[in-house]
Amino acid sequence: MTAREQLIQEIAQAPDFLVEEVLDFLLFSKLIREQNISVSEPTSLPEQKSKPIWEIFEEFTSILPEEVISQLPVDGSAQVDHYLYGTPKQE
Known part of the structure; x- marks a missing residue:
């Protein structure tokens, strides 16, 4: 069984709140990879100018x-x- 198949099987049995958490994590991981951001190096994160x-x-x-x-x-x-x-x- 592939990892994708196993993940689909586990998702089918998981409660909705857990599926939402897994989806959030998956989307976050994809974003990090697409932007080539290294989470372990905070200096590589884009600077955000926040308002007081x-x-x-x-x-x-x-x-x-x-x-x-x-x-x-x-x-x-x-x-x-x-x-x-x-x-x-x-x-």
């Missing part, structure tokens, strides 16, 4: 409708556990 987080936030909030902004919590930093995990709000 506050600029990204400003761009994002500028496109939010006012009705959405008005529904955002004003105590998000103080009550982070409540909003993320559903714990009771702290005084």
